[in-house]
Amino acid sequence: MIARRTRAVAVVATALLACSTGLAAASQKRHATPRSVTTSVSRAVTTPGTYLVVVTVRAIKHPEVVSVYLAGQSPRKLHAHPHAAAKLRYRLNLTSTKLAVRAVSGAPAVHLTMRLTLKKPATTGTTAATTPPPVAAPAPPPPAPAPVTPPQVTNPYTTLKWSDDFSGAAGSPPDPTKWTAAGNSGCGGSTPTSNSAANATLDGSGHLVITGNPDGSSAQLDTAGSFSAGPYGSVQASIELPVGAGLCSAFWMVGDGGANPPSQPASCWPKCGEVDILEALGQLPNVAIFTLHGPTNVPSQQSNFQQYEYDQYGLPDLTAGFHTYGVIWTPDSFTWTVDGVAYATETRAALEAANGPAAWAGVYDQPFHIILDLAVGNWQEPANLTAPAKLLVDWVRVYQ
Numbered sequence: 001m002i003a004r005r006t007r008a009v010a011v012v013a014t015a016l017l018a019c020s021t022g023l024a025a026a027s028q029k030r031h032a033t034p035r036s037v038t039t040s041v042s043r044a045v046t047t048p049g050t051y052l053v054v055v056t057v058r059a060i061k062h063p064e065v066v067s068v069y070l071a072g073q074s075p076r077k078l079h080a081h082p083h084a085a086a087k088l089r090y091r092l093n094l095t096s097t098k099l100a101v102r103a104v105s106g107a108p109a110v111h112l113t114m115r116l117t118l119k120k121p122a123t124t125g126t127t128a129a130t131t132p133p134p135v136a137a138p139a140p141p142p143p144a145p146a147p148v149t150p151p152q153v154t155n156p157y158t159t160l161k162w163s164d165d166f167s168g169a170a171g172s173p174p175d176p177t178k179w180t181a182a183g184n185s186g187c188g189g190s191t192p193t194s195n196s197a198a199n200a201t202l203d204g205s206g207h208l209v210i211t212g213n214p215d216g217s218s219a220q221l222d223t224a225g226s227f228s229a230g231p232y233g234s235v236q237a238s239i240e241l242p243v244g245a246g247l248c249s250a251f252w253m254v255g256d257g258g259a260n261p262p263s264q265p266a267s268c269w270p271k272c273g274e275v276d277i278l279e280a281l282g283q284l285p286n287v288a289i290f291t292l293h294g295p296t297n298v299p300s301q302q303s304n305f306q307q308y309e310y311d312q313y314g315l316p317d318l319t320a321g322f323h324t325y326g327v328i329w330t331p332d333s334f335t336w337t338v339d340g341v342a343y344a345t346e347t348r349a350a351l352e353a354a355n356g357p358a359a360w361a362g363v364y365d366q367p368f369h370i371i372l373d374l375a376v377g378n379w380q381e382p383a384n385l386t387a388p389a390k391l392l393v394d395w396v397r398v399y400q
Helices: 348-355
Strands: 008-015 022-029 037-045 049-059 064-070 076-080 086-094 097-105 112-119 160-164 200-202 208-212 220-222 233-240 247-255 274-281 288-293 306-312 323-330 333-338 341-347 368-376 389-399
Touching: 037 112, 049 064, 049 076, 049 097, 064 086, 076 086, 086 097, 097 112, 208 368, 233 247, 233 274, 274 323, 288 333, 288 341, 306 333, 306 341, 306 348, 341 348, 368 389
Parallel strands: 008 112
Antiparallel strands: 008 022, 037 097, 049 086, 049 112, 064 076, 064 097, 160 389, 200 208, 208 389, 220 368, 233 323, 233 389, 247 274, 247 368, 274 288, 288 306, 323 333, 333 341
């Protein structure tokens, strides 16, 4: 958006099992290429035979999609969650050797525990030596475990205040009483987008389409002067993100700054505040970025006034369909959600402690207008499009 910074993220993954423990740690700078974390566990198989192999994975802090690799088996995925253990089961004929299993997480900030259990199927009764034992039919494989669904966050705001479902004829512009093509923020301030209203149209099927072109032109829409949310409420949008290195899709808000009509970002920023509900890079389709920009007394942040940032790795492919992105904005906190699941929260107390007492008052207790844009180029790398890229928005809704 208007500015960005780098930050370090400590990465720790821990595997717990009787006498075998693996520890992987890495540090990652802001917007560096994400590195996966591998947690490994092994067990010696002292007696050959048929075993039920159970792999149990639990996320310590955040929900996470984990790929599990077991020697000789096809990779399988499960959803690890901090409130419930996720299990995979295998029925294997093992020889006297070592059985190894790996859990690979695409989110370095997620902590995992993993357990590997071997069980021999139970036998019943004995047979006389002179009588051949009956040949038992092979047992059917155990049913696949039910997927672990992360809990949905409780949204205290339920009254619909404003919305746009983008109904209209194909090729027509979005409702001019709600949206204007204004601003030229680029993405990260380094690669501004050539803003043109012609690149924001309806598709006739209930979607807004923002098109980014190989020549660098695209569109940025905002509701300044027509509608502002809050202060406080829940702001949500259903969006399908485009694929492409260097693209940056954004759904965000800027404070009105007390002006009438509301100020554009450059005229009051950073005092008017900025809430990035979603930033997504086209080359990282499993990552959502949540940030706050506003006044800070931290000298290292005063070039871009970034007060808070959280990068959520390991999400489903956000370019494979529509996902709902939102923020729950209360007098004391911001909570970011993807498909109704809370992934990050920043409180007023923490924001003021990190950035100074002026970080919230007069910044996040005023109305904010809404912005949608697709930037051709971002802070990580320039775009190199050979065909137009399209960001689709199904709806935008504000609850208060």
